[in-house]
Amino acid sequence: MIRVLLVDDEAMIRAGVRSILDADADVEVVAEAADGREGVDLTLSRRPDVVLLDIRMPGMNGLDAAAEIKRAAPAVGVVVLTTFGEEEYVARALSEGADGFLLKTGDPRELLLGVRAVAEGGAFLSPKVARRVLQRLDHDRSVDRLKARDKLSQLTGREREVLALLAAGMSNGEIARRLFLVEGTVKGHVSTILTRVGARNRVEAAVMAHEAGLVQGTERREGSD
Structure with missing residues (x-):
């Protein structure tokens, strides 16, 4: 509940x-x-x-x-x-x-x-x-699409997959099931992603992913729990 x-x-x-x-x-x-x-x-x-x-x-x-x-x-x-x-x-x-x-x-x-x-x-x-x-972020912090893509270029292919699903609203458990990973592995990827892109939390990383166009075509699963 x-x-x-x-x-x-x-x-x-x-x-x-x-x-x-x-x-x-x-x-x-x-x-x-x-x-x-x-x-x-x-x-x-x-x-x-x-x-x-x-x-x-x-x-x-x-x-x-x-x-x-x-x-x-x-x-x-x-x-x-x-x-x-x-x-x-x-x-x-x-x-x-x-x-x-x-x-x-x-x-x-x-x-x-x-x-x-x-x-x-x-x-x-x-x-x-x-x-x-x-x-708003673009106006206040000059984080444009090019800069966001540059930050995300530091990520591995798997980390980009994890970030795209995170930005689509999935939890660690959902990401693990989607990518056939152990949830602890996903947590490790998320921690590394935040460090590499300089994000303070998951939401800021998700915003950066949206800005870079990483989320296009990513669908969040319906009815997941």
């Missing part, structure tokens, strides 16, 4: 997201919070597998909450719920260690895929969010 904490100051948004999650028998919403501080406190007391975190909230915002959650409970997955026009916030959330990004107006199926991927130790980027994040 995947245990989820939902943090958003809008009751209607929480109700909508909860209804989607409740439709999956493998997902349980263990608590809800209306602000970041309450979300941090509930994370520490309930220890969910995944926290779905809004960005703009009164009191402690989602960005500060994400940073505090990752410092205090790094094993808990953090998925940022965002809307268009908040690319600068998403870029900062990335630097705080967020594991996934989803649009509030996106496909409900993406929500479930994202929660599952992050709960299993993977990363998940909504394709639409990824495009906007890439535009």
